Amino acid sequence: MQVIPVTAVHRGFGTTSRRDAWWATPLAVFVGLSAFVGYATWAAFQGDHYTYGPYLSPFYSPELFGDSPHAWFGPKPAAWPAWLPFSPALLILPFPGLFRFTCYYYRGAYYKAFWADPPSCAVGEPRKSYRGEHSFPLILQNAHRFFMWVAIVFIAFLVYDVWLALWFTNPVSGAREFGVGVGSIVLAVNVGLLACYTWGCHVLRHVVGGRLDELSKSPACAMAYACVSGLNGRHQLFAWCSLFSVMSSDLYVRLCSMGVLTDLRLL
Numbered sequence: 355m356q357v358i359p360v361t362a363v364h365r366g367f368g369t370t371s372r373r374d375a376w377w378a379t380p381l382a383v384f385v386g387l388s389a390f391v392g393y394a395t396w397a398a399f400q401g402d403h404y405t406y407g408p409y410l411s412p413f414y415s416p417e418l419f420g421d422s423p424h425a426w427f428g429p430k431p432a433a434w435p436a437w438l439p440f441s442p443a444l445l446i447l448p449f450p451g452l453f454r455f456t457c458y459y460y461r462g463a464y465y466k467a468f469w470a471d472p473p474s475c476a477v478g479e480p481r482k483s484y485r486g487e488h489s490f491p492l493i494l495q496n497a498h499r500f501f502m503w504v505a506i507v508f509i510a511f512l513v514y515d516v517w518l519a520l521w522f523t524n525p526v527s528g529a530r531e532f533g534v535g536v537g538s539i540v541l542a543v544n545v546g547l548l549a550c551y552t553w554g555c556h557v558l559r560h561v562v563g564g565r566l567d568e569l570s571k572s573p574a575c576a577m578a579y580a581c582v583s584g585l586n587g588r589h590q591l592f593a594w595c596s597l598f599s600v601m602s603s604d605l606y607v608r609l610c611s612m613g614v615l616t617d618l619r620l621l
Contacts, residue, residue, distance in 0.1 A: 367470070369478035376474040383467035390597055394447070397604050401441035403611040404604070408519045409537045411604040412544060416511045417442045424518075446508075453505040456498035458556050459593050502557045509552055512545040522619070534621035540606050544599040551592035554585030 370376065397404075397413055404411040405422040417424045419431060420442040430440050454460055465471045472479035487495050519538045521530045552558075563569050563579030570576060585592065609615040 366478050367480040368473065370474075370476055372474075372476055376477055380467040380470075380473055383463045386594070386597075387464060387467065390601055393601055393605075394451075397608070398443035398447050399439060399441055401439075401443070403608045404443070406537065406607050406610040406617065407523070407535075408521055409535075409541060409607045409610070409617075410515050410518070411443075411607045412512055412515070412541070412548075412600050413447060413604045414443045415508075415515050416446060418445050449501065449504045450508050453498070453501040453552075454593075454597075456495045456501060457593065458498070459589050461495060499557045502552070502555050505552045505555075506558075509545065509549050512541075512548060516542045516545055532621075533619055535617045535619050537606060537610065537617050539620075540603050544596070544603040547592060547596040547599045550585050551589070551596040553582060554587075554589045554592055555582075556586060556589075558582055559586050 394413065397411075401420075404414040404417075405424055410417065410422070410424045414420070415424075416426060418426050419429060421429055425442070434440055466473055470479050471481070485492070487493055516538070519541050520532055520534060522533045522535070523529070524531050559579065559582045562582055563572070563575040566572060566575060569579060606615065610617050
């Protein structure tokens with residue numbers, strides 16, 4: 355068989371034969387992720403207006419130390435350095451943040467949108483070599499498999515927060531009463547979307563059944579694998595919906611705490 359040599363030709367940055375608006379998706383991802391990171395960073399450093407009644411912002415959950423009734427271990431430790439900014443969110447946000455940062459979907463999204471690696475399929479990129487994720491620092495992306503377990507634990511914390519968001523203090527008697535407010539629904543929808551995103555993780559799909567040679571021999575694993583695969587097929591959708599919902603939940607609690615919004619009691 356005759357072998358025809360093929361020479362790879364380096365395309366200049368942005369060079370392509372595509373006629374569609376290939377730049378629209380990476381641009382939208384750039385704007386969306388930049389807006390979220392900007393807002394989340396600002397909200398995390400505020401250290402204020404993150405609770406309202408029984409509601410706790412998901413950016414601050416679990417609140418390990420703080421001045422609100424939700425704090426597990428009381429106020430800020432006295433040994434905390436005066437020169438170091440303190441916010442309850444800064445103690446816990448890195449963990450779910452790193453889960454998203456190392457997510458397989460988000461890698462492909464921000465590699466294109468922020469690093470132009472490549473900007474899109476069949477579009478020239480601003481580099482001539484490819485190192486992949488087998489060398490430092492991108493080899494650290496493999497830690498995603500460990501952050502997944504942490505993210506699952508955080509879902510449990512948020513579910514507990516939804517339960518607390520259903521119990522209101524009677525302004526007259528001071529007793530706790532069951533009820534449903536708009537904030538209760540906002541937090542419940544948020545934890546549902548976060549759970550769908552987390553439980554659709556590629557790593558979890560491997561853990562529950564993808565690692566098996568013959569999945570059919572384990573009915574329980576086959577059922578779990580089918581459920582996770584169903585969520586995994588919409589991983590991109592849940593990634594963006596949960597990103598928007600967690601930011602919206604914090605904003606809702608914040609605006610209620612500031613007196614800008616009034617939380618309506620539905621029940």
